[in-house]
Amino acid sequence: MEPVRDDSRRALQAAFEAAVAYLASLNGRSVAATASLDQLRAQWLVPLSEAGAPPEQIIREMAAQADPGTVASAGGRFFGWVIGGSLPAALAADWLTSVWDQNAALFACSPAAAVIEEAAGAWLKDLLGLPSEAAFALVTGCQMAHVTCLAAARHAVLDAQGWDLAKSGLFGAPAITVFTSGARHATTDRALRLLGIGAASIRLLETDEQDRLRPAALEAALRGHGPKPAIVVLQAGEINLGAFDDFAALIPIARAHRAWVHVDGAFGLWAAASPRHRQHVRGIELADSWATDGHKWLNVPYDCGYAFVARPDALRCAMTAQAAYITHDDLARNPVDFNPEWSRRGRGFATYAALRQLGRTGVAELIDRCSLHAQALVRDLGRLPGAELLWAPTLNQGLVRFLHPRLGATEADHDRRTDQVIGAIAAEGEAFFTGTTWRGRRAMRISVCNWQTSARDVERAIAAAARVLQNNLPD
Numbered sequence: 001m002e003p004v005r006d007d008s009r010r011a012l013q014a015a016f017e018a019a020v021a022y023l024a025s026l027n028g029r030s031v032a033a034t035a036s037l038d039q040l041r042a043q044w045l046v047p048l049s050e051a052g053a054p055p056e057q058i059i060r061e062m063a064a065q066a067d068p069g070t071v072a073s074a075g076g077r078f079f080g081w082v083i084g085g086s087l088p089a090a091l092a093a094d095w096l097t098s099v100w101d102q103n104a105a106l107f108a109c110s111p112a113a114a115v116i117e118e119a120a121g122a123w124l125k126d127l128l129g130l131p132s133e134a135a136f137a138l139v140t141g142c143q144m145a146h147v148t149c150l151a152a153a154r155h156a157v158l159d160a161q162g163w164d165l166a167k168s169g170l171f172g173a174p175a176i177t178v179f180t181s182g183a184r185h186a187t188t189d190r191a192l193r194l195l196g197i198g199a200a201s202i203r204l205l206e207t208d209e210q211d212r213l214r215p216a217a218l219e220a221a222l223r224g225h226g227p228k229p230a231i232v233v234l235q236a237g238e239i240n241l242g243a244f245d246d247f248a249a250l251i252p253i254a255r256a257h258r259a260w261v262h263v264d265g266a267f268g269l270w271a272a273a274s275p276r277h278r279q280h281v282r283g284i285e286l287a288d289s290w291a292t293d294g295h296k297w298l299n300v301p302y303d304c305g306y307a308f309v310a311r312p313d314a315l316r317c318a319m320t321a322q323a324a325y326i327t328h329d330d331l332a333r334n335p336v337d338f339n340p341e342w343s344r345r346g347r348g349f350a351t352y353a354a355l356r357q358l359g360r361t362g363v364a365e366l367i368d369r370c371s372l373h374a375q376a377l378v379r380d381l382g383r384l385p386g387a388e389l390l391w392a393p394t395l396n397q398g399l400v401r402f403l404h405p406r407l408g409a410t411e412a413d414h415d416r417r418t419d420q421v422i423g424a425i426a427a428e429g430e431a432f433f434t435g436t437t438w439r440g441r442r443a444m445r446i447s448v449c450n451w452q453t454s455a456r457d458v459e460r461a462i463a464a465a466a467r468v469l470q471n472n473l474p475d
């Protein structure tokens, strides 16, 4: 065997050393970034030099410069937004994915990438309780999974009206109406917008006290809509409460009215992988399409999302790409027929590695463990002086609010105090939470989906919040 080029080896060695040092720092470093915007710009926004530089030197310098500008979301005390870490096997597989540098568009340009994706897709459907015959695509995240699924939906609901979308496009097509709730994620609207379906075509239906769509409201809306094209977007895991729509009640209603049902299950669909939490997604397998993430709860490195479509022909018709120069092997699965991208990363490797590292039991344990930690965090944060528990997690998301101590404090004072506490905890560096506006009031969101989060991390985060509340916050 020829020795590898010296510069390649040294660059990879430098990356390996920086990586191991970074992972070792996670338990002690500030969770929030410590570098300021100005510092980061001053070091990087410089003219590109005429001469190049040795790879190893670039990696060492970049690692040192990036370090204080990273948020330690790879570690166990990051509870902001909905963000996972990277399992060791998934992380290492992701490195190899870059080494192999496979184009996962076609079986012909990477047999390994194409087939490992088939394995990952089959395992995911099995774990998530989805129909085994569903088509799937490994995309960049749940946002693009929505685009992928809703492109199939758009094709199918227009096809049912005798409209050939691929030939005639959207101009002059029968109007499509989307029925959903006010609690949907913003990525739904953006996916629809990219597909030529604007905000005026989205109808928000009445929800219950947990922001779940009311079956009676859906029934009435679809009855009034008649046989025109309709898509219903439901949620498995709402972003604030983590609430689940009542799939067993809602999906049969939508089906009876021939509406396509799409489910946003960015993190919540993973409840299906846990016997303890599976009841939340009862009936979800009756939907037409499902979107979820790999980079959140499965703890695969960014970017990784999954789109599933019950009717393979709908996805294939929406996505397939043919060109004279591409090599289609009819026996194999070509990702380009199901994905919106052409050339693309071999995302199957990291997903396959994550699923193998955990196994079926490990995935269930991950879901259960994160949910228990979320419950403990929300409960104990809610018991701190001045704190108010707004929502105890159904799964792994909850809400807490902080009240201003002044007598006669207003809602605006409490809102300000809540944002101050969120900011002060982040500034202290021990833990990281983010805020939201829920029912018109500011709240701190708690989300747990990192494989590394331990009971000790939960204790440390609660202690950090307690310290912040003891200190004098500005008025």
Ligand SMILES: *Cc1c(COP(=O)(O)O)cnc(C)c1O
Residues within 6 Å of the ligand: 082, 140, 141, 142, 143, 144, 185, 187, 237, 238, 239, 264, 265, 266, 267, 293, 305
């Ligand atoms: C995160 C999230 C999305 C968007 O997913 P990305 O992976 O960021 O594209 C959509 N819906 C919900 C409920 C989410 O939590």
